[in-house]
Amino acid sequence: KSVDESNNTTDDDVLISTGSAVLTIPNVQVSDEGFYYCVVTNGSPIEVQSNVAGLKLKQLLAWYQFENNGQDSAGANHASPIPSMSYAEGIVTANGQAYAAEPNSANYFALMTDSYPKTGFGNGLTHFTYSCWVKLDSGQGGVLLGTLNTGTNTGLRFSVNTSDGSISCFLRQNGNVSRFINIHNLPIADSGWHWVTVTNNGSQLVVYFDGLAQGNAAFDLTNFVAWEYPVYMLAINSRGAADQRFQGKADDLRIYNYALSADEIIQAYYDVTGKKVCVDKPAMDLNNNCVVDMADLAMLAASWLESGLRPID
Secondary structure, three states: OEOOOOOOOOOOOOOOOOOOOOOOOOOOOHHHOEEEOOEEOOOOOOOEEOOOEEEOOOOEEEEEOOOOOOOEOOOOOOOEEEOOOOEEEEEEEEOOEEEEEOOEOOOEEEOOOOOOOOOOOOOOOOOEEEEEEEEOOOOOEEEEEEEEOOOOOOEEEEEEEOOOOEEEEEEEEOOOEEEEEEEOOOOOOOOOEEEEEEEEOOOEEEEEEOOEEEEEEEOOOOOOOOOOOOOEEOOEEEOOEEEOOOEOEEEEEEEEOOOOOHHHHHHHHHHHHOOOOOOOOOOOOOOOOOOOOHHHHHHHHHOOOOOOOOOOO
16 A cells, blocks of 8 residues: 555555455545555566555535635535635524625635645546535626646636526646536526526536536546645636636535545535525426426316327318
8 A cells, every 4th residue: 555656665565465366455445545556466576566446435525515614514625715705694504603705806715735626536627516605696607716837737617607507517638638527508587586507527528507517528637736826716826916806605615535426416506505406307208397297187178089190070
């Protein structure tokens, strides 16, 4: 077991098992996280080492509830409001409170350079879910989470905009190779609360709006380097300057180190709103409520034996 992704530097590596080609770790705990590789020997002076495999628990890395502060409810990566932050009634209740950040294009939150998401296996860049509740009027929106390194180095932007009704996510790795998803024409500027989500399972980006998948794009980036500038929430840190600042209301921003499944996203949306999501509309759903029930049967019966055939019998 190693603390890093290289099997070349072995001074801090620990031998944890011998004599078997299979390593089994039952009841995995946080203390088991790390990197593993196999060394094969047959009595000769030559050893053969395998590639390195990483082990990381799926977890909620950071959780900003905006309950009159920028505290991280999942850890210690607390955000500092710059210069200050206004709060309004939110949608997600925590500790009996329902507050949301209400930036006005002047204020935002700043994290540290080692806050999530960040480079490294299981830290929310190569695999992730970013989600946030937003309430926007026409002309509002902006970046929810983002930072850019100097030049064409590592970068991240997760944003929402009413000008084109879009949810987008941009990621760039070292060497100016980037991947991007931008879903347009969503009914997001109606002054109501909406849940915007982007997932990344390591090969595919998926955008969700109010619990329902809207589109996907390919993803294959791995060569991220450490942030040069702190991650901003409700703005993007564009090489030291706050840009594309968010306007509107934002609540319950979460960062996971894995892609939530479609069913998990539907359940999370239901837990907040009590609304179910129509994923597959049945063919005989005549009244468009996503259920074939007595109301559909009544509509069918009301038109029973109607005919468009001519001549009429």
